[in-house]
Amino acid sequence: MIEWSSATIKDFQTTLLTWFDQEGRDLPWRRDHEPYHIWVSEIMLQQTQVQTVIPYYERFMAWFPTVTDLAQAPEEKLLKAWEGLGYYSRVRNMQRCARQLLTDYDGQWPQTAAELTELIGIGPYTAGAIASIAFNEPVPAVDGNAFRVFSRLLEIDDDIAKPQTRQVFERAIAKIISQDRPGDFNQAIMDLGSSYMTARQPDSAHSPVKRFNQAYLDGKELAYPVKTKKPRPVPVDYVAVMAQVDDQWLMMQRPSNGMLANLWTVPFIKVADLALDESYTDAELTAAVNAYFKQEYQLTLTSQCLPVKPVTHTFTHQKWTLRLLAGQVTTPDLAFFPGRLVTTDDLAQLPTPKVQDKVWQRYRQ
DNA sequence: TATTCGTGGTA
């Protein structure tokens, strides 16, 4: 890791901010510095690309124009606003944060990163982003872009997958960040990271800061950032049960914690939870599922396997394979079932994950 | 500290 002189730091700031003034992206959440707007955009942008976020952001602001609107919204509408974005706890935590603001902060945003970190769902990055952009506090906002950009500029060799590495970057950036325009500085780093200093195909030869880019000057740009690999997704087998009562579908709401919390699907049953041997026939599978419905939900299901290819869906850490079953439920009493019956027309009202879309698609094919 | 939280895109 190299150190910059104060003259180099000043030179870098001027170069970066001049470029940002001319080439910075025009994005919906950059029209003003309202903390609510900055906050919503930053939460959406966590692990999510700008292009994906833009339409979600516009709709979110139309549905929930203020913190109060967000605090008062029914959860089903919240999840519908987030449907397809992933990491759904983000939006549930946003509502908790909105209520926290109204009850504990009299509706007034705290204006420092240290205080913002105390709010639910706001970690070190988001706190730095809001504090610098909305309140002009000169603090780093260390996201994936900052890790990548500064690891290359300064040849920082620490493994960014390790939590303790964050403070290495925060200390380095704290020395370099513009005291006058910290929000623009942080956003310029993000724009740099998504244009000239990308992960796979950087174009540093044309970058406005190429003369500051030590890794590029040394011809080893792609060696940065240093990051250990993550384990492969673990395979998990499910059955997805398309169960009907007359013309209505049996829809299940997932538990309020864990994956896809509170979202709606047809009943997904982990094959490992069924009383089955290592190898089993279709008949044994449907019998086990029917028995499971009786035992867990007090429902009488008559199902059969569908002759279609199983649906596969890969999450960050799990790879699901879902076999499709279809059937009827007779004399339903839903007292023991965590869900409800829904007509085909009303299915779209429920917030569902992408894997449910794939299941419907395969069912209809 | 390491794991758990989605989805879309690219090579």
Next chain:
DNA sequence: TTACCAAGAAT
């Protein structure tokens, strides 16, 4: 298909 990346936080 597989691997990896994209404005991370909670536990």
